[in-house]
Amino acid sequence: MNYFLTEEQEMMIDLARQIAQEKIKPVREHYDETEEFPWPLIEDLAKSDLCGVYIPEEYGGLGDGVFNLVLVVEELCKVDGGIALALAASALGTFPILIAGTEEQKKKYLPSIASGKKLVAFGLTEADAGSDATAMKTTAIKEGDHYILNGTKCFITNAGEAEIYTVFANTNPSRGARGISCFILEKGMPGFDFGKKEKKMGIRASSTRELIFNNVKVPKENLIGKEGRGLIIAQGTLDASRPGVAAQGLGIAAGALEEAVAYARGRVQFGQPISSFQAIQHMMADMATEIEAARCLLYQTARTMDANPGKRTTKESAMAKLYCSEVAMRVTTDAVQIYGGYGYMREYPVEKMMRDAKITTLYEGTSQIQRNEIALSLIKESASKKK
Amino acid sequence: MKIIVCIKQVPNTTDVRINPETNTLIREGVESIINPFDMYAIEEAIRLKERLQETVEIQTLVITMGPPQAESALREALSMGIDEAVLVSDRAFAGSDTWATSYTLTEAIKTLGDYLVILFGKQASDGDTAQVGPGVAAHLDIPQITFVRKIEKMEKDCIVAERLMEYGYDVISSPLPAVITVVKEINEPRLPSLRGKMRAKKAEIKKITSDDINVEKKLLGLDGSPTIVKKIFSPPKKEPGRIFQEHELEDGLDFIVKTIREQNII
Numbered sequence: 001m002n003y004f005l006t007e008e009q010e011m012m013i014d015l016a017r018q019i020a021q022e023k024i025k026p027v028r029e030h031y032d033e034t035e036e037f038p039w040p041l042i043e044d045l046a047k048s049d050l051c052g053v054y055i056p057e058e059y060g061g062l063g064d065g066v067f068n069l070v071l072v073v074e075e076l077c078k079v080d081g082g083i084a085l086a087l088a089a090s091a092l093g094t095f096p097i098l099i100a101g102t103e104e105q106k107k108k109y110l111p112s113i114a115s116g117k118k119l120v121a122f123g124l125t126e127a128d129a130g131s132d133a134t135a136m137k138t139t140a141i142k143e144g145d146h147y148i149l150n151g152t153k154c155f156i157t158n159a160g161e162a163e164i165y166t167v168f169a170n171t172n173p174s175r176g177a178r179g180i181s182c183f184i185l186e187k188g189m190p191g192f193d194f195g196k197k198e199k200k201m202g203i204r205a206s207s208t209r210e211l212i213f214n215n216v217k218v219p220k221e222n223l224i225g226k227e228g229r230g231l232i233i234a235q236g237t238l239d240a241s242r243p244g245v246a247a248q249g250l251g252i253a254a255g256a257l258e259e260a261v262a263y264a265r266g267r268v269q270f271g272q273p274i275s276s277f278q279a280i281q282h283m284m285a286d287m288a289t290e291i292e293a294a295r296c297l298l299y300q301t302a303r304t305m306d307a308n309p310g311k312r313t314t315k316e317s318a319m320a321k322l323y324c325s326e327v328a329m330r331v332t333t334d335a336v337q338i339y340g341g342y343g344y345m346r347e348y349p350v351e352k353m354m355r356d357a358k359i360t361t362l363y364e365g366t367s368q369i370q371r372n373e374i375a376l377s378l379i380k381e382s383a384s385k386k387k
Numbered sequence: 388m389k390i391i392v393c394i395k396q397v398p399n400t401t402d403v404r405i406n407p408e409t410n411t412l413i414r415e416g417v418e419s420i421i422n423p424f425d426m427y428a429i430e431e432a433i434r435l436k437e438r439l440q441e442t443v444e445i446q447t448l449v450i451t452m453g454p455p456q457a458e459s460a461l462r463e464a465l466s467m468g469i470d471e472a473v474l475v476s477d478r479a480f481a482g483s484d485t486w487a488t489s490y491t492l493t494e495a496i497k498t499l500g501d502y503l504v505i506l507f508g509k510q511a512s513d514g515d516t517a518q519v520g521p522g523v524a525a526h527l528d529i530p531q532i533t534f535v536r537k538i539e540k541m542e543k544d545c546i547v548a549e550r551l552m553e554y555g556y557d558v559i560s561s562p563l564p565a566v567i568t569v570v571k572e573i574n575e576p577r578l579p580s581l582r583g584k585m586r587a588k589k590a591e592i593k594k595i596t597s598d599d600i601n602v603e604k605k606l607l608g609l610d611g612s613p614t615i616v617k618k619i620f621s622p623p624k625k626e627p628g629r630i631f632q633e634h635e636l637e638d639g640l641d642f643i644v645k646t647i648r649e650q651n652i653i
Contacts, residue, residue: 011584018578049581
């Protein structure tokens with residue numbers, strides 16, 4: 001399929017592929033087994049300039065947006081969905097600054113993010129505030145020139161490893177959802193600590209921990225946007241970041257298909273390669289078709305977003321995330337099926353791909369939440385039509 | 388001041404096939420890459436520049452002699468961070484052996500201005516001669532340190548390097564300019580960066596032909612090559628050995644005795 005990519009985008013993909021093949025592939029199993037954070041690989045990514053592909057040039061990045069991020073994340077995830085997550089999660093944490101940050105905040109934080117020197121984490125989820133972010137209990141009470149943050153965030157990707165954190169807290173609990181505000185925190189602020197590291201099913205090379213705020217004094221300059229606008233910033237962020245999760249799912253699926261086809265050609269049963277059996281062929285055909293459909297939807301969504309900055313793309317973004325992540329789960333499950341018993345063994349790559357794929361249907365909004373968003377958009381569109 | 392790296396574009400395969408009739412490499416369908424040992428030379432040049440740039444102004448330059456398509460190897464070196472590239476290319480250079488190659492490269496290098504050091508990979512993965520680096524040093528009449536695994540010290544007029552030996556290493560100091568050939572222990576070559584790739588794409592590559600350098604035409608290419616390749620062949624495939632189990636000891640011994648008798652060894 002010709003996606004009419006620019007020469008620059010082709011270069012990004014080539015470079016991401018080279019890093020994935022030469023640097024990540026030889027060690028992906030190691031990081032999955034040990035659950036270590038892959039700092040040497042993050043440094044390789046930083047040197048490659050790929051960390052800044054979605055950040056505007058005036059802040060040290062290379063480009064114009066979400067589509068570049070999608071291309072890079074997809075390519076890296078073909079080989080490993082966990083390691084590339086450090087980059088994708090960093091983008092998630094960066095979007096609040098890109099969307100609603102002041103010029104000073106952008107100048108202060110974006111260049112070191114674009115160069116890959118610093119990672120970012122996004123702190124929204126709490127133990128009792130998952131799909132329902134408005135139930136958050138973390139508070140930020142204004143005292144003079146500061147806000148005092150108290151509370152705990154959970155399941156935060158890049159936690160402990162990132163230097164910069166975009167954190168949501170309630171500045172006016174009596175106003176509920178309209179009391180939520182967004183702040184920039186830095187690692188090392190007194191009272192800002194990290195909780196236990198989660199043991200996960202997949203994406204085990206990524207760090208998932210709690211953020212603990214115990215009277216953390218945050219300067220008022222670190223407020224992103226206005227007080228009470230946090231939820232809107234979070235929604236805008238998720239619109240922008242969900243294509244990144246979709247790209248992660250798509251990449252994992254494409255990687256699994258590639259492995260499965262190669263395996264099917266080499267695996268001989270009943271005196272012939274299993275790729276000659278129609279049962280296997282039809283599975284491969286369905287996997288490839290779904291992947292291509294997912295890619296079309298995702299690329300077009302990302303392009304639409306880049307071409308219409310500031311316009312909400314909740315529906316398209318949710319569709320791309322929903323479809324790509326569900327395809328990732330189906331395709332990786334089928335890849336294990338094609339491998340048969342070998343596919344279930346940790347010695348072969350597809351079982352890890354299946355474990356890694358599952359998260360894409362869960363975080364940044366479950367598949368069910370994506371459907372809610374899509375349906376809500378449909379209803380709103382219909383209601384706003386003139387009769 | 389320049390740091391020059393000489394590279395060669397080679398076929399990307401360790402399984403080089405040879406046309407038995409013409410005794411030449413079969414290049415069809417084989418991707419071309421930078422000779423893997425030259426990647427270490429490129430990396431070392433960039434690191435030397437990073438090390439020295441506070442005291443001396445350094446320009447890194449990559450040069451190759453080869454057909455026009457060798458330009459892609461030069462662009463790859465540029466994408467890693469080399470500053471300039473030179474392609475030495477002319478039909479008159481075709482068929483050069485290591486002598487004619489080092490002669491031609493030497494004359495091309497003489498046109499490039501002052502340099503501190505000329506780096507080479509220890510040998511090319513296709514020809515495996517390891518002669519062009521030392522050949523250039525001889526033609527230029529400058530010192531050479533081969534098989535360098537570490538550059539301990541480098542100043543404006545002196546270098547101290549470790550030369551890898553079969554058992555251990557030598558520490559050698561030499562005045563500059565000098566030729567250095569490097570082994571893979573010296574560093575880990577970096578990957579290109581996106582900005583590097585973009586720059587490399589647009590970069591202008593200087594071209595040098597036989598008219599641009601001060602050479603005797605009869606010393607170029609096939610005519611200027613004293614080496615005559617009489618025969619190249621693929622080594623015959625080795626027969627697999629036979630393994631006898633413990634209970635087959637007698638059969639095994641009989642087989643060994645019979646075989647060495649047949650070969651007139653005893």
